[in-house]
Amino acid sequence: MTDPILTLSGISKSFPGVRALHDVSLELYAGEVTALIGENGAGKSTLVKTLTGIYQPDAGEIRVGGQLVTLPTAHSASALGITAIHQETVLFDEMTVAENIYLGHAPRNRFGMIDWRKMRAEAQETLDSMAAGIDAGIQLKELGIAKKHLVAVARALSIDAQVVIMDEPTAALSQKEIEELYVLIELLKQDGKAILFISHKFDEIYRIADRFTVFRDGEQVGKGFIKDTSQSQIVQLMVGRAVDHIFPERVAVIGQAVLEAKGLSHPTEFEDISFSVRKGEILGFYGLVGAGRSEVMQAVFGLTQTSAGTLTLDGQVIAPKSPADAVDAGIVYVPEERGKQGVITGEPIFKNVSLPSLGKTSKSGFLRMAEEFALARTYTERLDLRASSLSQDVSTLSGGNQQKVVIAKWLATLPKVIILDEPTKGIDIGSKAAVHGFMAELVAQGLSVIMVSSELPEILGMSDRIVVMREGRVIDTLDNKGLRPETLVRLAAGIAEEQAA
Amino acid sequence: MTDTTLHRSLPDRLDNPLKSAVLSWESLLVLVAVAIFILNSFASPYFLNAWSLSDLTFNFTEKALIALAMALLIISGEIDLSVAAIIALASTMMGLALQYGADTPTLVAVGIGVGILCGAFNGFLVTGLKLPSIVVTIGTMSLFRGIAFIILGDQSFKGYPPSFSWFGQGYVWWVISFELVLFLVCALIYWVLLHRTVFGRRIFAIGNNDVAAQFSGVRVDRIKFILFCLTGLMSGIAAVLLTARLGSTRPSIAEGFELEAITMVVLGGVSILGGAGSILGVVLAALIVGLVTFGLGLLNVPGIVMTIFTGSLLIVVIALPILFRMWRQRA
DSSP, X not given: OOOOSEEEEEEEEEETTEEEEEEEEXXXXXXXXEEEEOOTTSSHHHHHHHHTTSSOOSEEEEEETTEEEOOOSHHHHHHTTEEEEOSSOOOOTTSBHHHHHHTTSOOBOTTSSBOHHHHHHHHHHHHHHTTOOOOTTSBGGGSOHHHHHHHHHHHHHHTTOSEEEEESTTTTOOHHHHHHHHHHHHHHHHTTOEEEEEOSOHHHHHHHOSEEEEEETTEEEEEEEGGGOOHHHHHHHHHOOOOOSOOOOOOOOOOSEEEEEEEEEOSSSOOSEEEEEETTOEEEEXXXXXXXXXXXXXXXXXXXXXXXXXXXETTEEEOOSSHHHHHHHTEEEEOSOIXXXXXXXXXXXXXXXXXXXXXXXXXXXXXXXXXXHHHHXXXXXXXXXXXXXXTSBGGGSOHHHXXXXXXXXXXXXXXXXXXXXXXXXXXXXXXXHHHHHHHHHHHHTTOEEEEEOOOHHHHHHHOSEEEEEETTEEEEEEEOSSOOHXXXXXXXXXXXXXXXX | OOOOOOOOOOOSOSSOHHHHHHTSHHHHHHHHHHHHHHHHHHHOTTSSSHHHHHHHHHTTHHHHHHHHHHHHHHHTTOOOSOHHHHHHHHHHHHHHHHHTTOOHHHHHHHHHHHHHHHHHHHHIIIIISOOOHHXXXXXXXXXXXXXXXXXXXXXXXXXXXXHHHHXXXXXXXXXXXXXXXXXXXXXXXXXXXXXXXXXXXXXXXXXXXXXXXHHTTOOHXXXXXXXXXXXXXXXXXHHHHHHHHHSEEOTTTTTTHHHHHHHHHHHTTOOTTSSOOOHHHHHHHHHHHHHHHHHHHHTTXXXXXXXXXXXXXXXXXXXXXXXXXXXXXXX
């Protein structure tokens, strides 16, 4: 067996409160495609960023062709022949295709100036060798996403990359374009490149990959050859974790339906979505990234408008035109993008908590600070917020504590339905347990909770029922009794039952 | 299990409010204002005189009235560059109304009404059509003043009644002008509005992060629309005062007012990026700008030099916080 081109061993990387990678290893071989597989949050993107010089590992070593290397900058990674093609290709719209291909390593003439003619000719030659059908002289913005991927591949070829990382390259492509990409990957393989292929889609992995490596919770849990391994074995590796987190006991009594959606549709994001959540119930939403779960929730919260369907709250038809309407009706939303949509950084904790409740704490429009502090104290203490004072800027809090501020803000409005979108994404284990414990407490008090999560243990550990979505549609609604994680993954990814059995 | 969850009560705040008040930007502005006042009284023998000081107030009150509303707008993350053009259009419309025999209350209503309509138009373009306010108001700046030019050409409207002139020239008591009293009352109203009401709290939230504010149930567009209307209203009021003071309307009236108003807002400690600022700072900054331009006027410094001064001041006060941050990072 040949030696790998690129070897990672013992790589660890932590962020405040989060262990992103722990003692992981990875080998990439010339002329072979290695699939990197794992749930969201398993550490795949951290690994890509470590490989491309954006993150520095806390421990471990990287070898290229047997040589120990460090990758202090993105440029050093590309100098060593490592290049990445992302979901959203990082290219420059206003530049020509040739400039994009040769940016940073353009051919120069004897005066040290860029040799435009040579650059254009060589770019065209590379593109033609790929049968791309792209004119190197046009601006990149005139190309569609699939053609842009081709340009990115041409760039990889032009810098003589040894290692090509493809991070979900098919996410925005049509089936025909995906086929074209497969042809290109074959081309790269024949050229002796080592390819790291990251994808959620099993059909793609089985179509194109030679080897696989599975990550779970920042650790490498398995690797092997695709042809010797069944899909269900890989699914097992992805989800079959040791019980490292105990979910709270639930004593909620489930009552009448509180919020009902019937046939909700959006022109582009989702179609015919129906579900209902009952009093005292946690309704889980599972699916792959891009399945449209957050988009449905944002429509329920009034951020976007639906094109069809009805929403009923406590028997009354509602049609929130804005989040303010939804909050007034009793529906609140804890967003996934905590820093951008959840907390207002630059403002203290108490102002964040009181913002939606100012009507309650004020008197005829005038602020009453004592009431605000009291409200903020009541709800942050219920969530066991760790801070030095209520006037502390929320930007100085850890991710988990910021999430507690967002939840406290909504509890203070005394909602009927609380929607949590990836509530524990990127927060530490301790805060995770606190959030889970609190969710159990909420439903015990008669609230209805909708939880969007891509984490299987969380979905299975917390939900009473689970809605599975795929490509903007509800695939199934399941009672969470004796449900196996494999079933959910299969439904979400669209793998047929007999194939995985 | 010996694990005890320590439930300590979170204090309201840790820093001493008195100490932070002393170290604030506003106290620095007070020092600067006092220093310029002393400098002025040494520089010109005519400065320390009740009537001189009264004249001084005419120098800044009209712009400062606009600066009050502009401060709220900039804190919310928007800006209005068309305020001087709104004055021109409002003044022109008042002149036009005068030609049709309007009385004083009607003239005032026309001036203020036009101001509010112009502000609402800006607000609609920004919040309704989701256009950036800097581009919208550069456009309406030319539009509003252009309409004034079309109506007036190189003519001017004159002959405003004395009861109307009182708004710009009258005194409430001794040397205390109507303009100054109106400014002080408005400053108090805006202080309460920004620092003591729910509305003001939401302005800060929008300026710090309008996405998260919207996600928190704040009606962001509605509040921004109201702020554009308020800025239009204050421009309309300024148009009434300025027209009454000058006694005539020309299409070039109030040129450069927007720069001075924005300078007052930024010098007053309002972050040009939104989210922070105080009305007290803006009032002090207005006083400083008034003191400096009046002082330079007493020394017979030509108007063009004062424009250079205002421009330089604007750049310096915007650059200062950035330089300060760079210096602190190195230290």
